[in-house]
Structures are given as C-alpha cells and as structure tokens.
Amino acid sequence: MVIDRRHQEAIELAAQSIRQNVKKVSGDHWRLNYHISTEAFWMNDPNGFSTFKNEYHLFYQHHPYSAEWGPMFWGHVKSKDLVFWEHLPIALAPSEEYDLDGCFSGSAIEKDGFLYVLYTGNVWTGNDQDTDLRQTQCLAVSEDGIHFNKINQNPVMLSAPKGEIHPHHFRDPKVWKHGDDYYCVVGSRTKDHQGQALLYHSKDLMDWEFMNVMAKSDGKLGYMWECPDFFHLDGHDILMISPQGMEPVDDLYQNLHQAGYIQGKLDYETGLLHYRNFQLLDYGFDFYAPQTIQDLKGRRIMIAWLAMWESEMPEQKNNWAGAMTIPRELTVQDNKILVNPISEFEKLRENAVQYTNITVEGEHTFHQISSDSYEIEVIIEAQASLTFGMKVRRSEALNQETLLMYDRTESLLELNRDRSGSGPKGRRVAPVKLYDNKLCLRIFIDKSSIEVFINHGEKVMSARIYPDQAANGISFFSDKKITLIKFQKWDLNKSISIGSIEGNSSR
Known part of the structure; x- marks a missing residue:
C-alpha cells in the first residue's frame, strides 16, 4: 500500500x-487514572470503536494543537481487555480538499x-460554521490497524440525498454488517x-446507495441527530442518537445536548425503523456521542464522551480537555436498556474495605477511608427516612463535596456539584424507585469524574468534577x-498513562 506523504507529514x-x-x-492532579x-x-467524540486482530481499538476526535476544539484529527488507543489502554500514533489528519477543515x-x-474507517470530511465554505459547510463521507484503510491511507475514490458519499434532507449537515457515519x-x-x-438518521447500503464499503430516512x-427530538449508532441486542433493534436542541421537560433534558436511544424493528427491505419513545442513556451532566461494539465475548459495549459542549473545563489550563466514560455493558430487560460497568474493571481493585449493617441517623463519616480514585458498592435500606444520601470527594475545611441525595417523596436521585470545587456547578436528577425499600448504588470516582450506576444499571449519572486534592472524604x-x-x-x-505517540505500550 502506497503511503500518502502529505497525510503522514500532517500526522x-x-x-x-x-x-x-x-x-x-x-x-x-485532575489527570484521570482509569x-x-x-x-x-x-478530545471529544469516541470514533471507530472496533475489534481488529483480537484487540480493541478506539479512536476519538482530537485537536493536537490546543486544548480547545479545532480542526479535527483522529487520536487512537488500543487495548486487549477494555481496561488497560495504550496510546498509538494519530490515525487521521485533515490533509485533502474533501477533509481540509477536519476529519469528523x-x-x-x-x-x-x-x-476500514468511514469518517466525515468537513470543509468550511464561509464564516458561519452552522450554515457554511460541506460534509462528505470518506474511507481510509489500514493493514496493521495503526497506519491509515485515505482511498483514491474519496469521498465515497459525495453529498446528502435530495429532497427534504438538509444538504450540509450530513455526518458521523456508523457502519455494520448484516448478512x-x-x-x-x-x-x-x-x-x-x-x-x-439516513440509511445506506453497500456490497463492498466503497459504493454506497441511499435507502431511506431510517x-x-x-417534532420533540431536536434539530439534528448527531453520532447515530445502530445495533441488534437481545431481540431488539436499537438506534442510539445524540439529539441537539431538545427542549427541557420538567427535570429532564437539562444539558445543552442529549444522548439516548429509540428502540424498534428495522425493515432491511424498506430501510425504515419503526420505533418507540426516546430514552436517555445517562441522567448526569457529561455524556455525549456514545458508540458501541460487539466485543470478543459477544457483549454489547458502549463508550461515550465524558464531557458536554460549552461546559467549563478547568483542565484546559493544563493543556488537555475531555475524557471517555468507562466501558459499559448494555443488556435489555423489560424493553429497556440496562447499563453497567464491564466486569473487567475488577482487575483494578485493591485495598478492599467492607462494612455491613451500619446504622446512620444524621451524618456518619468514614474517617478511616479517603481516596480520589476508587469504586464503591452500597445497598441502603431507607427504613422510615424520606431524605438520605452520601457525600464524596468531601472536605469540611474546604467546604467541598459532591452530593448524591435521594428524595423518597419525589422518587428522585439528585447529583449535585454546587460544592464540588472548581468548574461547572448545578444539579441533575434521575427518576429512581426503591426496591424492597432499598437503593443500590455502584459508584466510580476518578481524579476529576464521578459515574453512578443505580439499581443494577436501570439509570446512570455521570459528571466531571474538579475538587481539591485534599477533598477525599466519604460520608x-x-x-x-x-x-x-x-x-x-x-x-x-x-x-491509563501517558505513553508513546510512536505506538509503544503505555503500560
């Protein structure tokens, strides 16, 4: 395969x-551990989440010249187990007329x-980035999974279909094989x-035929569907979407943009998906553009961008911005997706501490436990309490804490970061029922993040938080x-560690 020198020089x-x-x-000190x-x-959206030669590859939107969004490249990491990842060289750089302003x-x-990677080539045709753009779908190929060449036939999808389809906003292709x-x-x-969402069909990944508006x-699901992903899971067809511009409904849809799924049945003859209601995949502050794969064990695994557009990112002052969620396994129960952390994360555990049947009334602080990178599993029996919860990354001296509070009268779990330290504030809530008067939580805290899995994956709440290093308490x-x-x-x-961008292992 001939190496494209212009592309390689940009990389x-x-x-x-x-x-x-x-x-x-x-x-x-906010640099994440896992x-x-x-x-x-x-960094923003996960891209190209895939298996290749029995390893996992994840690419991502990347601007390698500043901690601000800019002309997009594709960063790249790989793993053998979805837990330990190594950095690889940048996979794609904007270098051609059709992707000059970004490999989206x-x-x-x-x-x-x-x-094969199928990506959106973006070109600005004027000063207004919402109206003055040309987007096409392009293909690049790799023999080793590391070095990519863009094919000579690009773009493989030259323009959006005619009709009532917007001619310019046409992006984020997700490919799969059926038959x-x-x-x-x-x-x-x-x-x-x-x-x-638009559905296309191909015999060879090169020649694509538009089938239908899938x-x-x-009228209530926003003005643009970004980063669609389609898969079949436990007898259900699932279309994941990231709708821009959804209007808030009570406590829901409070983020700038949302991420969730619609479920139904795809007719592969007509290209139509007959679907039911939209469901959120995460009720927290920071979750966008999820992408999935079927892993080497047959599970459906999802990773998303652990951030939100236009949100304050204090880490930018130290020349980085953005992160990914931990990989999450998806299953279906009672026609809804359950989302849980992959079991492989148990490999990271050490220094186990366990308590049983601890009575709390008022406040109870575990003085002997402090950390900034840990996992908690807790089952709380509410008894007669109407309001209860926990505080993590806590420091009384600094007046810092991230609050999880359950309101039984409203059946709502609140995640509150008003006192989480630096960075954005606010609260988000998720509708949560108690089972046998119990609340089950599995919580992952990292240096500047929290992910809360509720009642065995019925709901999830994710957020970036930026506490002081000394805010390590739990109560x-x-x-x-x-x-x-x-x-x-x-x-x-x-x-996850800083590795070699020449492709050597970071472990």
Missing part, C-alpha cells in the same frame, strides 16, 4: 506538538484482514431542522434512621 507535525506538552499534562484521555490537548466523527470495521452486505447510518436533519424526529446522611446493609470500597489502580 508527524501533530505528534511533535503533543510530545512538547506531555509533561505539563501528566503533572495535573479513563481514556489524550496525551495532550483536546465516524466508525470502523474489519474486512478481509484490513481495518453479506454492509449498512451505514448517517446523522442528518431536515431542511426545516428536525433531526433524522427514522426522524416527531452518609439521613433525616431518619437508615441502614447501610452493605458498603464496599476499593481503591482503583491506574490503567
């Missing part, structure tokens, strides 16, 4: 920029011993700004007596 220049800033990034982030500078989001698939053929869903909007907004509170039936805590080891 090498970006690598030099990153190398010059790795040291400053690695010294930041979440994927860049070696330096900006896309996906990857293994075919005939090669790894002997390949299918692809692309994010889109109508000319009157209603979000929708699904579209009912529980209640208005009346509650019982901590089980409280387990493990420190979690580091699994």
Whole structure:
C-alpha cells in the first residue's frame, strides 16, 4: 500500500506538538487514572470503536494543537481487555480538499484482514460554521490497524440525498454488517431542522446507495441527530442518537445536548425503523456521542464522551480537555436498556474495605477511608427516612463535596456539584424507585469524574468534577434512621498513562 506523504507529514507535525506538552499534562492532579484521555490537548467524540486482530481499538476526535476544539484529527488507543489502554500514533489528519477543515466523527470495521474507517470530511465554505459547510463521507484503510491511507475514490458519499434532507449537515457515519452486505447510518436533519438518521447500503464499503430516512424526529427530538449508532441486542433493534436542541421537560433534558436511544424493528427491505419513545442513556451532566461494539465475548459495549459542549473545563489550563466514560455493558430487560460497568474493571481493585449493617441517623463519616480514585458498592435500606444520601470527594475545611441525595417523596436521585470545587456547578436528577425499600448504588470516582450506576444499571449519572486534592472524604446522611446493609470500597489502580505517540505500550 502506497503511503500518502502529505497525510503522514500532517500526522508527524501533530505528534511533535503533543510530545512538547506531555509533561505539563501528566503533572495535573485532575489527570484521570482509569479513563481514556489524550496525551495532550483536546478530545471529544469516541470514533471507530472496533475489534481488529483480537484487540480493541478506539479512536476519538482530537485537536493536537490546543486544548480547545479545532480542526479535527483522529487520536487512537488500543487495548486487549477494555481496561488497560495504550496510546498509538494519530490515525487521521485533515490533509485533502474533501477533509481540509477536519476529519469528523465516524466508525470502523474489519474486512478481509484490513481495518476500514468511514469518517466525515468537513470543509468550511464561509464564516458561519452552522450554515457554511460541506460534509462528505470518506474511507481510509489500514493493514496493521495503526497506519491509515485515505482511498483514491474519496469521498465515497459525495453529498446528502435530495429532497427534504438538509444538504450540509450530513455526518458521523456508523457502519455494520448484516448478512453479506454492509449498512451505514448517517446523522442528518431536515431542511426545516428536525433531526433524522439516513440509511445506506453497500456490497463492498466503497459504493454506497441511499435507502431511506431510517427514522426522524416527531417534532420533540431536536434539530439534528448527531453520532447515530445502530445495533441488534437481545431481540431488539436499537438506534442510539445524540439529539441537539431538545427542549427541557420538567427535570429532564437539562444539558445543552442529549444522548439516548429509540428502540424498534428495522425493515432491511424498506430501510425504515419503526420505533418507540426516546430514552436517555445517562441522567448526569457529561455524556455525549456514545458508540458501541460487539466485543470478543459477544457483549454489547458502549463508550461515550465524558464531557458536554460549552461546559467549563478547568483542565484546559493544563493543556488537555475531555475524557471517555468507562466501558459499559448494555443488556435489555423489560424493553429497556440496562447499563453497567464491564466486569473487567475488577482487575483494578485493591485495598478492599467492607462494612455491613451500619446504622446512620444524621451524618456518619468514614474517617478511616479517603481516596480520589476508587469504586464503591452500597445497598441502603431507607427504613422510615424520606431524605438520605452520601457525600464524596468531601472536605469540611474546604467546604467541598459532591452530593448524591435521594428524595423518597419525589422518587428522585439528585447529583449535585454546587460544592464540588472548581468548574461547572448545578444539579441533575434521575427518576429512581426503591426496591424492597432499598437503593443500590455502584459508584466510580476518578481524579476529576464521578459515574453512578443505580439499581443494577436501570439509570446512570455521570459528571466531571474538579475538587481539591485534599477533598477525599466519604460520608452518609439521613433525616431518619437508615441502614447501610452493605458498603464496599476499593481503591482503583491506574490503567491509563501517558505513553508513546510512536505506538509503544503505555503500560
């Protein structure tokens, strides 16, 4: 395969920029231990989440010249187990007329011993980035899963289909194989700004035929569907979407943009998905553009961007921004997706602590437990209490804490970061029922993040938080007596480290 020198030179220049800033990034106390982030500078959407030669590959939107969003490259990490990841060289750089202003989001698939990535080439045609843009779908190929060449036939999808489909907002292709053929869903909007997803079909990944508008907004699902992902799971067809511009409904949809799924049945003859209601995948502050794979064990695994557009990012002052969620396993129960951390994260556990049947009334602080990178499992029996919860990353001296509070009268669990330290504030709530008067939580705390899995995956709440290094306390509170039936805590080891952008292992 002939190496494209222009593309390679753009990658090498970006690598030099990153190398010059790795040291400053690695010294930041908010630097995450077990979440994927860049070696330096900006990260957003996960891309190309795939398996290739029995390893896991994850790419991501990356600006290698600043901690702000800019012309997009594709960063790259790989793993053997979805827990320990190593950094690889940048995979894609904007270098051609069709992607001059960014290699936007896309996906990857293994075919005939090669790894193919299908991505959006973006070109600005004027000063208004909402109206003055040209987006096409492009293909790059790799023999080793590390070095990619863009094909000569690019773009493989030259323009959006005619009709009521918006001609410019046409991005984020997700490809999969069904039978002997390949299918692809692309994010889109109508000319009157209603979000929708377009379905394409191909025999060879090169020549694509538009089939139909797969699904579209009912008028309440935003003006643009970004980062669609389609898969079949436990007898259900699932279309994941990230709708922009949904209006808040009571306590829901409070983030700038949302991420969730619609469920139904895809007719592969007509290209139509007949679907039911939209469901959120995460009720916290920071979760966007999720992408999934079927892993080597047959599970459906999801990773998303652990951030939100236009949100304050204090880590930018130390030359990095953004991270990924931990990988999450998806299953279906009672026609809804359950979301749980993958079991492999147990590999990171050490220094186990366990308590049973602890009575709390008022406030109880575990003075002997403090950490900034850990996992908690807790089962709380509410008894007669109406309000109870816990505080993590707590320091009374600094007046810092991240609050989880359950309100039984409203059946709501609140995640509150008004006192979480630096960075954005606010509260989010999730509708949560008690089972046998019990609340089950599994919580992952990292240096600057929290992910809360509720009642065995019925709901999840994720957020970036930026506490002081000294804010390491854990306490529980209640208005009346509650019982901590089980409280387990493990420190979690580091699994992501600053590695070599030349492709050597970071472990």
